[in-house]
Amino acid sequence: MRLFMITDARYKFIHAERGFRPMLFDMQTDPSEFHDLGRSADHQEIIDLMYRRLGKWTRRVTKFDAQINAGKANPSGVGIVLGVYDQGEIDPDLTIKYRGASPDRQA
Incomplete structure (x- = not known):
């Protein structure tokens, strides 16, 4: 599932695919x-404004679904890590930028 998030000076808006x-x-x-x-309802x-903004922004996307899916099959480790509660849930290589290189990886 893909999530899309946009913000302005006041609001943070998140759209999730698949009917959520x-x-x-x-x-x-x-x-x-x-x-x-x-x-x-208030x-x-x-919400309508944020959907219009999101629609305008997403028309700027330069990757097609096939390219995105190919990246999922062969991840490069580049990207954003979201929603991680326990660092043991993900590959340590994906968080090295935040933790720094471990002594056994340094030359």
Whole structure:
């Protein structure tokens, strides 16, 4: 599943593929993102605005699905690591940028 996230000065908006509802957070009143406003009828105009912005941004994507899928089959280790709770859940090579090289890897 792919997630797409955009922000502006106030809101953070997340769209998930496969029919999941959007998520919306008011970063001014809820900087810790505890209250998802994605179901709020009072925020529908903001959700619509964020979808328009996301649509405009995604039209700039330069990779086709076949290229993305090929990258999944042969990952290069380049990218963003999201949602990791326990570092033991992922390959240590993907977090080396954040941890620094281990002594056994240095020449």
